[in-house]
Amino acid sequence: MTNVSHAETLSVCYDQWAPMTIFPSEGAPARGVVIDMLDQIYPPEGYELEYYEVPLERGLAMVAEGLCDMLPEYPFAMNSEKDFVYADEETFAYSTGFVIRQGDTWRYNGIQSIRDKRIATGPGWDYSSMSVDYQSYIDDPQNSNFVEVISGHDDVVDRIVRMIKEGRIDLYVDNELVLQHVLNRLNLSDDLEIVRPGLENKLIELPIFSKKIPAAKRQRLISIWNEGRLSLTDEQKKTIFSKYDVILEE
Incomplete structure (x- = not known):
C-alpha cells in the first residue's frame, strides 16, 4: 500500500442510507457497505479518504461546488444535472x-x-x-x-x-x-x-465526480473506481455485506 504520508486526499460527501452508507457514531464506527468498498479501492492507489457526512441535497451541492471530489452513490438518470460525471461501473443495481x-x-x-x-x-x-x-x-x-x-x-x-x-x-x-x-x-x-413489486426498474446507483476536478484527475479517479469495482470478488462482496447482516442478491 502506498505510504499514506504521501497520499493525495480524496474528499467524499455522503448521506445516511444504511446499510449502504452510514454516519459513524461513538461506539459504532462503521460507515456502510459502499464506503467499505471505497476503502478497499482507493488507498492502495495512493489516496487518503476524507469524509463529509451531509444530507444528500447538501452533498450534491458540495460536489457541484468542488468542495467534495465525489459522492459514492447517486441514481443514474440520462437527464441528470451537468455539475458532475458518472462513473461507468455501478455500485449495485437494487431491487x-x-x-x-x-x-x-x-x-x-x-x-x-x-x-x-x-x-x-x-x-x-x-x-x-x-x-x-x-x-x-x-x-x-x-x-x-x-x-x-x-x-x-x-x-x-x-x-x-x-x-x-x-x-x-x-x-x-x-x-x-x-x-x-x-x-x-x-x-x-x-x-x-x-x-413487492416495487417500482418498474431496479435502482441503479453509481459514484459521481465533480466537474470542478481537472479532467485528467477526474478520469483517473473514475478509472480507479471502475477497475476496483470490477475486481471485487463475490467473496469480498459477501464479506462486506455480512458485516451489516444483509444479503444482496445480484
Whole structure:
C-alpha cells in the first residue's frame, strides 16, 4: 500500500442510507457497505479518504461546488444535472419495495395505484431511473397534498417509517436492503411490512465526480473506481455485506 504520508486526499460527501452508507457514531464506527468498498479501492492507489457526512441535497451541492471530489452513490438518470460525471461501473443495481402497515392489502400496480395515498420522499431524491411516472407524480404540484418531503440530517428514513406506523403516511419506496435494515434496527417488523413489486426498474446507483476536478484527475479517479469495482470478488462482496447482516442478491 502506498505510504499514506504521501497520499493525495480524496474528499467524499455522503448521506445516511444504511446499510449502504452510514454516519459513524461513538461506539459504532462503521460507515456502510459502499464506503467499505471505497476503502478497499482507493488507498492502495495512493489516496487518503476524507469524509463529509451531509444530507444528500447538501452533498450534491458540495460536489457541484468542488468542495467534495465525489459522492459514492447517486441514481443514474440520462437527464441528470451537468455539475458532475458518472462513473461507468455501478455500485449495485437494487431491487425496490414499498413499506406499508401490517395488514394493509395495498400493492403497487402502476401510478394509478398510488393516487390518494400519502407517500413520502426526501429533498433531492430522484426516482426517474426507476419510474418516470412515479417521479412525475411527485413533481406535479397538483399532488402536493399527498407527497410529504421529509428533511433531516441522518434520520430521514427512520422518521418516514415511524410516520407510516403512526398512520401519518401510507407508503414509502426504497432499496429493499435499506428497508429491511431499518425495520430490523427499529424493531418495526411486527408493525410494518415490505411488499413487492416495487417500482418498474431496479435502482441503479453509481459514484459521481465533480466537474470542478481537472479532467485528467477526474478520469483517473473514475478509472480507479471502475477497475476496483470490477475486481471485487463475490467473496469480498459477501464479506462486506455480512458485516451489516444483509444479503444482496445480484
